[in-house]
Amino acid sequence: MKHHEMEKQLDELEKHGVNRRHFLKLMAAAGLLTTISTPKAKAFSSNAKGKIVIIGGGAAGISMASRLLNWLKEPDITLIDPSSRQFYQPGFTLIASGVYEPNDVWKKQEDCMPKGVKWVKDSVTAVDPVWNQVTTTNNGKIPYDFLVLVPGVQTNWEKVEGITHDTLGLGNAHSIYDFEGAQKTWKALQEFSKTGGRGLYTDTYTKHKCGGAPKKICLLTEDYTRKHGTRDKIDLNYYTASHELYDIPYYTKRLLEIYDERNIPINLNMRLKGVDTSAKQAHFEKIETRGDEKIVTPLIEDYDFLHFTPPMSAPDFVREAGLGWTEGKLAADAWVMVDKTTLVHQKYPNIVSLGDVAGIPTSKTSAAVRKQVPIAAKNLISLMEGKEPTEKYNGYAACPIVTDYGHVLLCEFDYNKNPDVSFPFSLLDTSKEQWAAWILKVYFLKPMYFYGMLNGYA
Structure with a gap:
């Protein structure tokens, strides 16, 4: 993080009654200040060559380039991406x-692109991993020696019947997996x-980025109505396609307690199939397995406000x-x-892939x-040097589940679903929500993303 950006965030903290000296001590104790303020250092230097x-x-592509x-x-690096803006999607x-303004979460893509990278502002239409070439919409075929495959996810809005990207918001059916949305x-x-x-608040049946997002907006809605004295007018319900609310046991207990304390029923094994926006009805399928038999039960729920994934x-x-x-x-x-562990393709050893598109058993988050x-x-x-890859990824991911305006349950874990605490809360009980995690989430992770991660030193 740049010094002036850090000062700006600390000034903002003090406006909200947070003692900057106390907070800096907490951050420094865990080494996070070093991570976000130290200029990038060369871990090593290589003479390896190749296109x-x-x-x-996005996060993975630009960070890898840096x-x-x-x-x-x-280095001989070509980066293909059609975007004009870089979004901090968390x-x-x-x-x-209502915590951020829309302009708080993006910068011009040209300002984020590392100097020394050839940026092809175009879309990829095909990859030929046998002939080692990429086909683009406007720039034809681009050859490579090594490929970094990090295009992110494809959001399939149309797989919820009655919904398209262009009609988001119609019938009060909303989704935060989109900037305008x-x-x-x-x-x-x-x-x-x-x-x-x-x-009604739903997740979905596929793997998806930021799996905690539907839980966060549900809990924030509840807290917002409490703060404005209208909670008794609101009936909130959470629907998950999974057989459990959350699959990291260390954090699940407290999360279940929060939903119970807030009187938000959790409906399991519920897959959203479609939305009738004119009638304000959500169409679900409850999918259960009894022995070898799969039982599908249709269910229609009326709503006044719907958030779906x-x-x-x-x-x-x-x-x-x-x-x-x-x-x-x-x-x-x-x-x-x-x-x-190595993030190298299982069939094509000159391809590495990471981030949201990678088929690895961990959460799709920017922290991962x-x-x-x-x-x-x-x-x-x-x-590139003709050696075997030896670095190992342990599956670390983090999901800061915002539980109210002021607290975050910061879930950090590995492939084995064990806690893997790396942020500055090792002395705190991370199985419960913390105000310090809220401060980190709201004030520090975004500048750390833009000024640290994308520049290759966080």
């Missing part, structure tokens, strides 16, 4: 709850608090390239089949990307 193509200019530029003496929940959600949340009624998958070109296949089978939703990037970059360089 690297990076598909995707690391490789720093560690390769003669901020969408905070837009939808988050803004519409905030406006609707305020109106819902005034008028009252029945609110759309199904997600790897982009179509990933599926079509066969990069989601392993052992002759197509991976669920075509997530890229990489070794879960932050840990994956240096491992993937070092392993890619080893491959």
